[in-house]
Amino acid sequence: MNSNFNIEENNFFQETFENNILTETEVSTKNEEYKRKYLSADTLRFFRNLGGFEKTEQSRKFNLGCTMHTSISPDGQTKKITYFFY
Numbered sequence: 001m002n003s004n005f006n007i008e009e010n011n012f013f014q015e016t017f018e019n020n021i022l023t024e025t026e027v028s029t030k031n032e033e034y035k036r037k038y039l040s041a042d043t044l045r046f047f048r049n050l051g052g053f054e055k056t057e058q059s060r061k062f063n064l065g066c067t068m069h070t071s072i073s074p075d076g077q078t079k080k081i082t083y084f085f086y
Helices: 032-038 041-049
Strands: 013-018 021-028 053-061 064-072 078-085
Touching (some): 021 032
16 A cells, blocks of 8 residues: 555545444544543443453554454454544
């Protein structure tokens, strides 16, 4: 992919349904405060206590560094992947 990829101009949201699991993929271009609250330990703990699975890791997407957050619903039927670029 082109290293000049502009996240602001190319936001995307994609849904796929495979093996009876709905997967939503999103690129978030929100501000740093939103990212900090979204990825805070308290927020992740809250959703884990409800029975969900939460995982945050450093990754690469579009050949750019990002923080990738994966969330799986308590029933295991929905998975959401959110990329925060830095």
